[in-house]
Amino acid sequence: MEHTTDTLERVIIKFAGDSGDGMQLTGTQFTNTAALFGNDISTFPDFPAEIRAPQGTLAGVSGYQLHFGSTNIYSPGDKCDVLVVMNAAALKANLRQLKPGGTIIANTEGFDSKNLRLANIAETDHPLENGSLDKFRVIKIDVTKMTRAALTDSGLGVKEIDRSKNMFVLGFLYWMYNRSLENSIRFLEEKFSKKPDILNANIKILKAGFSYGDTTETIMTRYVVNPAKMIPGVYRNMMGNQATALGLIAAAKKSGLQLFFGTYPITPASDILHELAKYKNFGVRTFQAEDEIAAIASVIGASFGGALGVTASSGPGIALKGEAMGLAVMLELPVVIINVQRGGPSTGLPTKTEQSDLMQALYGRNGEAPMPVIAASSPADCFETVFEATRLAIEFMTPVLFLSDGYIANGAEPWRFPQSADLKEIEVKFATEKNGEKYLPYKRDEKLSRPWAIPGTKGLEHRIGGIEKQHETGNISYDSENHEFMVHMRENKVEGIANHIPLQTIDTGTEKGKLLILGWGSTYGAIKTAVLEARAKGYDVSHAHVRYLKPFPKNLGEVLYNFEHVLIPEMNNGQLVKVIRDKFMIPAIAYNKIQGLPFNAGEISEKIESILGK
């Protein structure tokens, strides 16, 4: 059958199904294939907190959104062009995110009476038959039936057969977007190398989905999305938690320190542990502690001994670590603390994203306990940012908080990875000599950083602890003036880091103007997309994105004062905006979204228009 071919600049596909339908896998496979083809990509997995919520229900819907294109892509996109739904609940939960005129690919078997009932849809309201989807293009495929038919002779049970139906969908989409099956076949061969039956079944169904496109008469058009014109170089696909793990290994290598990663499993941070646990041949030691407190305590113990101590958690775990983080501030030992933020408070929304732990990061400890805080802005940016966190920790002998969030932790994008030779060395100077008549553990250098004398070093035996200590000697001191002096000293040390970090730059736009959008963390892609679009329409709007949240870059004030208005979009109830107002005394405008979901570029665009006028 003859098909026509259209070329598209960018496409957003959302895969949605039951948590057991393999939608995350289908999404990642399409993503990897698109990335290898040379498209720019951005993804957003969105799944329920329950591992297997009741089948067929709205609570059990798992989604994966992929934005790919031949132009630069900065976010997973707003509304989707194509919505793949494996059942009625998936349609119901995602329909409002489909563009008018968009395409629905529906697995008809997922719309039987049982599935309709589970999705709370009356049979008389059958969405595929009642005309309610008339403004969309609906492609109905009985995926289950065709999968079963293709595998009747496979010798596999119905349960196993049904499990491969996501491959049919994947194959069909590969056909629709003119993609090769090669990458996914190679993936399946590795995944099922020990289960030839399952392997053959999956490949067969993948191909069946592809051929279905060829033979079916209902679909006339195939699409081409050409490779993107990105900065020349070699790329790979990278997820945020994975980039964080690699950044830590790189930092360990570049500092010559042993990486000790002590942690307690928590969503959405656990993948950092899973990734690091693989790399024992890099000397990485991972330790799954009995709780969050033990995790950070073990890391501080390792750091006392001269290792690179790193812990990772999410908000609730960071709350538990608070006291030990304060101790690390007092001990002035290098420790990296990773917070992959999620919706809060309390258990909150474990699998959803939020930026609501900024105040916790800046102020969430007893006493005056200043700590540098830096945040990654995209999945691949986690690499560079956590590497920088490590540099600051070691150079300034301080715990450093690194903020990521569920959105970038699980999201993916192409990464022009660096060569190890291009990464800066991180200098470690263990003390070997006395620095006075006796060894003075708190005698500081010009950066106010104290020496790191590790056990095993003869003549430098000393004691450190959480009680206020005397300047230089580190001995216990309850002296009131010394306490005030030391509080200022610790604050000045952290604030002094501003002299050793890059100045704030404008990401997009001009240095002076009407409106500046100041972002931090994972809002980067949505803000960038909206600002580029608005500027193209003639709006006087610029974008600056802060990586260093404590201390701020020295020139941040000047950057802000050059604009009439400053807008701060955050996935929280207004946190950075409070700090900016407090520190720079400007009437910064808060723009908040607290739905466990990232901003859409469209939402930012609307806000720009409402401030600057249509």
Add this chain to the structure above:
Amino acid sequence: MSEVTTTPAQPSFTAKDLVTDQDVRWCPGCGDYSILKQAQTVIPELGIPRENIVFISGIGCSSRFPYYMETYGMHSIHGRAAAFASGLKATRPELSVWMISGDGDSLSIGGNHFIHLLRRNFNINLLLFNNEIYGLTKGQYSPTSEEGKVTKSTPFGSIDHPFNPAALALGADGTFIARSMDRDPVHLKDILRRANAHQGTSFVEIYQNCNVFNDGAFEIFTDKETKKLETLFVENGKPLVFGANNDKGVKLDGFKPVIVNLAEGHSANDLWIHDETDRVKAGILSRFFDNPKKGGDHFPRPFGVFYTEQRACYEDGLNAQVAAALAQKGEGDLDKLLKGRDVWEIH
């Protein structure tokens, strides 16, 4: 094995070298002074270079200990010393790590870390100063205070059932479980030596008198008049004998311990012979935990090494995995790691 580095030659330092320039600030008469002294006496004999020794403590009176030891030391946070020590030992197995804690620190706020340290069996010496009271917060009952204990926070008597630390440690699969006391320097020094020699977490419960808030809590075990009858010092391979003239013994009737009078025809051969490697018997021994103040028939309180076994230390397993990965895959190549498997080039 997680061998602590030792130099078997002459001690390179003396007890005096372990004294810091800090004034010891425990209350005059506190049992902690004796424990500090015994530790400072024993440690130079152990053949460990002083710079390789680390004392890590939590919070409480006992936890000030590291400030008074001229070694490396860390005074950490309440209850968590075990976790700090674990991280240090995981990365620096050659160090001699000593953890100092109290009954509140390890059995109340730090109960979780205590049991996990024991099951992981890091090669760490854990000295738990048990004074059955909260001293630093001025006299509240602790998780080892006896039922009915009247303190500031329990004016009508405590209704909490106390922990039995030795039984708890045994239940957590501790590999070295011993008890000693501040007022028996010779015994304490001996137990410290044994604890240090053991490969694994050596749990030593030390009865320590808080002369301000719980004076005389262990007097019945230390007073000349009562000591002989109320204490039972166990030694490996020797019968369980106690009493004014070593005239009493403990016999096992099946799994049931029975006190017998040696003067009444029972010979030492009939008695329970202490076997440190017998977990079942150690369980029975750890249950000699009657409150002697209640009077009546009761077992004497045992002191000595209850139980010991050889089991792999966590740090050895961890380092073996690293060594195996290095042997199998060679040292990690950062460029290969950054590149990953699937890449594409844009020209």
